[in-house]
Amino acid sequence: MSRIRTAAKRPIVVLGAGIMGASAACALAARGLPVILLERHRVGHDLGSSHGESRIIRYSYSDPFYASLMPDAFRAWTKLEADTGSTLFVRTGALSFGPADSQFVPRVLGNLRHLDVPCRNLSPSEVRKIYPALTLPNGYVSVFEPTAGVLLAAKALRLLVELASRIAGSQFELREGFEVASLDLDGANPVVIGANQERIEAEKLVVAAGPWVKSLLTRETRSMEVTRQCIFHLKPPNLDDFRPGRWPVMISDGQDELDLFYSLPALSDLGVKVARHGGPACDPDRVERKISESDWAPVKSFLDQFLPSWADAERTDARTCLYTMTRDEEFRVGAIDRHPRVILMSPCSGHGFKFGPLIGRIIADLCETGMCDYDIARWSPNRVSASKRVSL
Numbered sequence: 001m002s003r004i005r006t007a008a009k010r011p012i013v014v015l016g017a018g019i020m021g022a023s024a025a026c027a028l029a030a031r032g033l034p035v036i037l038l039e040r041h042r043v044g045h046d047l048g049s050s051h052g053e054s055r056i057i058r059y060s061y062s063d064p065f066y067a068s069l070m071p072d073a074f075r076a077w078t079k080l081e082a083d084t085g086s087t088l089f090v091r092t093g094a095l096s097f098g099p100a101d102s103q104f105v106p107r108v109l110g111n112l113r114h115l116d117v118p119c120r121n122l123s124p125s126e127v128r129k130i131y132p133a134l135t136l137p138n139g140y141v142s143v144f145e146p147t148a149g150v151l152l153a154a155k156a157l158r159l160l161v162e163l164a165s166r167i168a169g170s171q172f173e174l175r176e177g178f179e180v181a182s183l184d185l186d187g188a189n190p191v192v193i194g195a196n197q198e199r200i201e202a203e204k205l206v207v208a209a210g211p212w213v214k215s216l217l218t219r220e221t222r223s224m225e226v227t228r229q230c231i232f233h234l235k236p237p238n239l240d241d242f243r244p245g246r247w248p249v250m251i252s253d254g255q256d257e258l259d260l261f262y263s264l265p266a267l268s269d270l271g272v273k274v275a276r277h278g279g280p281a282c283d284p285d286r287v288e289r290k291i292s293e294s295d296w297a298p299v300k301s302f303l304d305q306f307l308p309s310w311a312d313a314e315r316t317d318a319r320t321c322l323y324t325m326t327r328d329e330e331f332r333v334g335a336i337d338r339h340p341r342v343i344l345m346s347p348c349s350g351h352g353f354k355f356g357p358l359i360g361r362i363i364a365d366l367c368e369t370g371m372c373d374y375d376i377a378r379w380s381p382n383r384v385s386a387s388k389r390v391s392l
């Protein structure tokens with residue numbers, strides 16, 4: 001991709017080419033604005049939060065605010081599919097379940113009904129009939145949402161960057177291998193300083209650095225924590241029974257914060273995907289990438305209870321991914337108090353991917369006008385987190 005040479009207009013600098021930075025860059029390019037997208041590694045690398053084959057997209061949120069954003073989030077993906085001429089969404093449906101005394105399923109159901117999203121309560125015996133491999137204990141409740149599905153994550157990220165380049169031509173510059181060492185926020189315009197000492201002055205700076213945001217905007221991200229996640233792909237017997245069309249996404253709420261698991265159907269011969277939502281705090285530059293048996297143990301015990309035919313299946317892949325958690329699991333998106341030209345873009349806490357293209361558009365609005373069509377006060381980078389969970 002060519003270099004932006006014109007000095008007439010300072011570029012908007014987007015720092016980080018995960019799903020968030022790529023979505024913002026693409027939305028900004030579509031507005032005809034000059035954009036430089038900086039990425040320390042190569043687009044699609046597997047050290048951050050956006051890599052891998054798939055992510056869940058669902059209306060099934062227990063928090064009404066995130067549920068209310070979902071119609072626009074889905075529309076933004078449909079538009080991206082049209083703009084790229086590619087399939088990025090595979091409809092599978094989603095089954096959310098939990099113990100009868102958890103508020104999760106009733107809240108999800110309430111939000112789905114409020115949004116007029118088709119859905120159905122299923123008892124454990126009904127679940128057993130439809131999905132014989134899944135054992136829900138008596139006393140569990142569940143809700144099925146047929147509109148949910150899976151996003152083709154790696155493909156989406158690659159196509160967003162290609163689309164930005166196609167739309168904007170020489171107005172868009174991707175610089176892979178460019179590591180931002182620090183930010184100079186003392187002047188009227190923010191300046192990024194590369195590890196190679198290069199300085200780039202930005203009209204606006206969008207910081208979409210994922211788990212590394214803490215080292216760049218320390219003040220605004222004090223209460224954020226990076227956690228290590230482990231994802232497993234398995235090949236259970238009768239793999240074809242677990243492909244889209246026959247098997248849905250599953251979200252399991254448990255008794256406590258670490259008792260939360262999800263699974264995705266088999267999109268390829270890698271097999272089904274299963275993981276625990278939650279993990280220990282870590283430093284993104286020193287995190288243990290090797291998966292051990294102790295990482296597998298909680299997932300195995302979940303499978304032993306709910307999906308026994310998966311518990312001893314061949315493990316085809318196991319890798320780490322990073323969450324950037326806020327205590328309340330809310331996103332952090334917006335201009336920072338100490339510099340109005342710096343916008344933090346951190347839709348994080350393990351549930352941001354589905355909002356990438358929609359929040360990309362929000363970022364473009366914020367860059368252009370300082371406003372957007374949504375009330376995102378609760379995402380303010382300048383507020384202090386409460387302690388609650390919104391991602392489910």
Ligand SMILES: Cc1cc2nc3c(=O)[nH]c(=O)nc-3n(C[C@H](O)[C@H](O)[C@H](O)COP(=O)(O)OP(=O)(O)OC[C@H]3O[C@@H](n4cnc5c(N)ncnc54)[C@H](O)[C@@H]3O)c2cc1C
Pocket residue numbers: 015016017018019020021038039040041047048049050051054055056057178179180181208209210211212213229230231275321322323345346347348349350351352353354355
């Ligand atoms: C295991 C796992 C499962 C998930 N499942 C779902 C799901 O099912 N549904 C869903 O909606 N969401 C899900 N999420 C959340 C979602 O994937 C993340 O919210 C999203 O990927 C965050 O993207 P990002 O662009 O902010 O971060 P990243 O993808 O980490 O991108 C940040 C980029 O910034 C670059 N960077 C950082 N610092 C610098 C620097 N100094 N100089 C230059 N470049 C820099 C990094 O190299 C990186 O490429 C999941 C996340 C994980 C980890």
